[in-house]
Amino acid sequence: MRRVLFFLLLLALALGGAAAWWLQAPMPQRPGSVPEGQALELAIEPGTTPRGVARAAVQAGLDVSPDLLYGWFRLSGKDREIRAGNYEIPPGTSPQALLQKLVRGEESLRALTLIEGWNWRQLRQALARAEGLRADSAGLSEAALMAQLGRPGLAAEGRFFPDTYTYAKGSSDLALLRRALHAMDKRLEAAWAQRAANSPLKTPTEALILASIVEKETGRAEDRGLIAGVFSNRLRIGMLLQTDPSVIYGLGESFDGNLRRRDLTQDTPFNTYTRVGLPPTPIAMPGKAALLAAVQPADTKALYFVARGDGSSHFSQTLDEHNRAVNRYQRNQK
Known part of the structure; x- marks a missing residue:
């Protein structure tokens, strides 16, 4: 009887050892x-x-x-x-x-980065290229897509927060868009709660639109607040915003990279040279810094700015000063 028990004990130990080895051993690939x-x-x-x-x-x-x-x-x-x-x-x-x-x-996770300043068309192109992301939105119009996300009637432009989003392989692009949409909701709500008392903006949507313009106009981060200040000053006095990125956005895919004088006179809802006030929708996805600049612009009397050519801008209070800056920095005239 003792021999039988001893044998069973050895067998149990052997099986236990084999089981432990099997659990830890790597599973080979099927040839x-x-x-x-x-x-x-x-x-x-x-x-x-x-x-x-x-x-x-x-x-x-x-x-x-x-x-x-x-x-x-x-x-x-x-x-x-x-x-x-x-x-x-x-x-x-x-x-x-x-x-x-x-x-x-x-x-298994992948990542997609949405870039500050991208427009809706660029965002959809990035979704289509994203590895392992199921393209559930591919056949949807902008209106149908926004309805799917629970925002029927809302323009998609500028409503998604630029950030890096991880996702599981095979997950829906609609799920990623929903996360980006909610992220922008939170960022915009937080920015709007911090708006300056003298802000000319009346709604969070106006803040989002101005932030998108600031995003596209800013070459250097340190100029962001001043650029927002210029546009805020113009809004207060009913002056045309005259912002090129908005005009370019209105031209759509017909824009060939060269903004001409005739483009500035071609009236579209986004032509801020022909229409007073903000355009009807954002023109791009603004980041956190642009959102905060739009609601907390720098305290400035400037009404004009022009690019210096190195990424920075020159700011002017008068048209004469601005014209001199344009001659210097754009026309290379001393």
Whole structure:
């Protein structure tokens, strides 16, 4: 009897050691199924059972019995904690490491950076190029897309906050846009709460529109507040804003990179040389600094500014001074 018990003990230890080795040992790739050195892609849909997860792992290329893998899931007691998502499984991953990854929800992430000053067309182009991002918005018009995001009737331009957004491979571009939309809502709300008492802006939307102009006009960060101050001064006295980026935006895809005199007289809703006040929508995505500059402009009497050619601007209070600056910096006349 003692010999039998001793044998069973040895067998249990051997099995336990084998199980421990199996849990820690790397799972080789199925021969010919995945290029050597490339991570396996494992997609787990919501509602997938633990047994279904094991089958999906094997179908993805893991060279292991699905029953054995499922048994480990059950034995661990964490089989019901596995999270849906899109995962990348590196070569050499052990069953134990695989389960940890699935329980923690360590999905394969990508990143998309939305750049300050981009317009809506550029944003949609970036979405289309984004690796692993499901293009659910591709066939939607701007109006239909904004309705999908819960903002029917709202122009998309400028409504998404420029930042870097991570996303799981296979996730929807609508989900990323929704995050960027809510981020801009929060940034704009915070900026509007800090607006100067003498601001000529009447609504948060006006602040967003002015911020987009400031974003496009600013060559150096230190000039941002002064540029906002010039436009605020003009708004107070009903003076034309005369901002080239807004005119260019109104020309749309017909703009060839060269702004001509005739473009300044071609009336569009965005031509601030022919129409008083702010354009009807933003012209780009403003960042946090531009939003704050729009609501907290520098205290200045300047009504004009001109680019010096080095990224900075020269600011003037009178038209005569401005014309001299234009001759100096734009026409190279002393």
